[in-house]
Amino acid sequence: PQPGRARWFLATITYTGATARTHLIFxxxxxxxxxxxxxRTDGQVPQPHLDAQGQATALDAGTRTGLIADPLQxxxxHGWSVASAHRAKQARTLxxxxxxxxxxxxxxxxxxxVLRGQWWFRHAARVLPPIYALRTADGGALAWYGLHDRQRFLPATxxxxxxxxxxxELTRRPYYTRRVSIDRAGWFLAAIPPAGSQAKADIIGAWSLTTAVDGA
Structure with missing residues (x-):
């Protein structure tokens, strides 16, 4: 257990003949x-580090020791990547x-x-706490975090x-002509390399969906 936090653990679900893995945090x-x-991820996932008792090592969201970046960073x-269509330096660097x-x-x-010249676009994203992170056997970390993002469309003509x-399913009408907002939310899994690595943090898993569509 981490000081000041409730106990939690990771469960991994796999199916015979399938490569996809589902991770659940309880x-x-x-x-x-x-x-x-x-x-959910289809690729390889770094193995958590286990101590002599077979327990994984949980990390705080701000833990930078031994990592190229802390889980919160x-x-x-990733929020900057979503909001900027991966143009932000903070996203491309990390x-x-x-x-x-x-x-x-x-x-x-x-x-x-398709809509350029017809609509203005605004996109914002924010991190949804808490963050759950584990040290991996290679010295890096796995981090699960939530993101909420909203796309807004305003008429340019x-x-x-x-x-x-x-x-x-989520829309109130077949089309919109004055304004639109689209909300999405989900959990993501990042593999963070150990300090000294030339690799970047990799978003290797997700579980997300559109939660609301509104407009006129």
């Missing part, structure tokens, strides 16, 4: 053990290219290209082209 609450974070860098950084940015920019959504 935390002790007054109502018992509850799942408080989750991620990585989480904030985060490796991949599905949740450069590829996600390309998808966002492709969507915006008097009569912009309508914004339509292929999936309408």
């Amino acid at each position: 935390e002790e609450t007054t109502a018992g053990w509850r799942v408080v974070a989750a991620s 990585v989480a904030h860098a 985060l490796a290219p991949g599905e949740h950084t450069t590829q996600a940015a390309r998808a966002v920019l492709a969507d915006r290209a 008097a009569s912009p082209a309508p914004i339509r959504f292929a999936k309408t």
